[in-house]
Amino acid sequence: MSLIIGDSTALxxxxxxAAQGIRCAVHARVGAPSGESVKTFRSPVGAGRVLIALGSNDPTNPRLARNLMVVRQRTMGSQVTWLAPYHASPARIVTDIARSFGDPVIQLASIPSRDRVHPQNYRKVAATLQWRKTASIRADYRPTRALPSPQHESSVRQAVVLSF
Incomplete structure (x- = not known):
């Protein structure tokens, strides 16, 4: 099972x-700050690949490093990868936490963006992850609803959690 945790960049x-046929459990919400994941995230047993995308929504949060450390300590995955936000300060924090665990980091700053929060093209992020379909994904998996488009922030605050 693959798992994605985070904010609009995670979505x-x-x-x-999903457009490549790779299904993931998703614990993310547009506008989610890192502290929200500390309060709500519990890693499922058996997560293989995990992507953590947090920090874009709280660049001045003095608790960001602590929040990310708590989320990472709760993450039970054989391969954990991080998305470092475009904003330099949280990107440094994300990179430091990831490196302390030996996790790879995708620097969003290396991917073109119109708003310096979201990539212009998420296919580039997915390609950098190099995740492929695996046989461990259940054939009867169906998302309960379509994921919202994260291209633009909206005032609608909605949690999207898919599980197997």
């Missing part, structure tokens, strides 16, 4: 992976 990446 955009989940959509890009």
């Amino acid at each position: 955009g990446t989940a959509n890009a992976l």
Whole structure:
């Protein structure tokens, strides 16, 4: 099972992976700050690949490093990858936490963006992950609803959690 945790950049990446036929459990919400995941996220047993995309929505949060550390300590995955936000300060924090665990980091700053929050094209993020379909994904999996488009922030605040 693959798992994606985070904010709108997590949702955009989940959509890009789904377009390739790669289904993931998603614990993400547009506008989600890192503290929200600390309060609500519990890693499922058996997660293989995990993507953590947090920090874009709280670049000045003094608790960002602590929040990311808590989320990472709760993450039970054989391969954990991080998305570092475009904003330099949280990107450094994400990179430091990831490196302390030996996790790879995708620097969103290396991917073109119109708003310096979201990539112009999430397919580039998905391609950088190099996730492929695996036999461990259940054949009867059906998302309960379509994932929202993360291209633009909206005032609608909605949680999207898919599980197997």
